[in-house]
Amino acid sequence: MRTAVAVRDITRLVEKQLDHLFLYDKQKEGILLASAVSKALKKTAVNFSECRNKYYRKDGEVYFNPFHSGQYTVFLYYLSRVVREYEAFSLADRIYYLNKALNAVDLYYEIELPDLFFLDHPVGTLLGRADYGDYFVFSQHITVGNNHDIYPVFDERVSLLAGAVVIGNSRIGRNTIVSAESFIKDEEIPPNSVVFGQSPHLVIKTMPDSYFDDYFHAKFFLDS
Structure with missing residues (x-):
């Protein structure tokens, strides 16, 4: 999957948003979040793989732009679920809350949406x-x-x-x-x-x- 910005910058974006709106400890949570971002992007790629919408594909490749609200909604949903799998429930709660605050969508991480x-x-x-x-x-x-x-x-x-x-x-x-x-x-x-x-x-x-x-x-x- 192609991304509009580098994966490390997507991680930094999430960190800055969490730090701005909530409590976030990069020293304690940074390694976990970076790993979770990579896994969430893979799940996002599967979700986008059959999407026909022109904004989800570029030059024939699946494409993720974190500045597209709908795409970012899907990514944050998966990110909260991956973090929950790590049993980092407080961080999962904050990512779920971040999605709600930014995109006005209530997609709790225990809700199991299909791959597509x-x-x-x-x-x-x-x-x-x-x-x-x-x-x-x-x-x-x-x-x-x-x-x-x-x-x-x-x-x-x-x-x-x-x-x-x-x-x-x-x-x-x-x-x-x-x-x-x-x-x-x-x-x-x-x-x-x-x-x-x-x-x-x-x-x-x-x-x-x-x-x-x-x-x-x-x-x-x-x-x-």
Whole structure:
């Protein structure tokens, strides 16, 4: 993966941001952070590998620019997860908080997103502890959460448009687009669906596979 700046400068950027906003001890945490940055970049490269968006690729190569907010959101999410794997929980908390402060996205490090997801202007989004399938796409002001401690399940190729809410004992089938401002609670959505409205009065429109092939392949992913 090509990077807009050197890896050491990405590490310095994170260190400066942590030091400016929170407590950060470079002497005690610097070696761990540098190692975590390298591992997080590898995970970021996998995430970007099938992304169709022009900003995620340069001269045919996967490309990471830490000054692109969406890309940096993904990187900080992975960085917090890698640091958590090292059991440096305080540092993981600060990186999670940094992501929230800079990018206005709530992606806690215990949330397990799939290897392949795409976020599209995700300001104000909160993703809870759901089960997420590959080729998951989300936009701004999304909420995914629990109802009575039960979280949703998303099969592959699900897109949540602006303001969508999915909570509780919901299963969202493969090839589903949840339209803007829709509210889904404790519902099972069949595959190949475009969903409108509010539970329990949802409108579900069935579409052919080709419709979703065009949507996910043309807009988001090279191979989905």
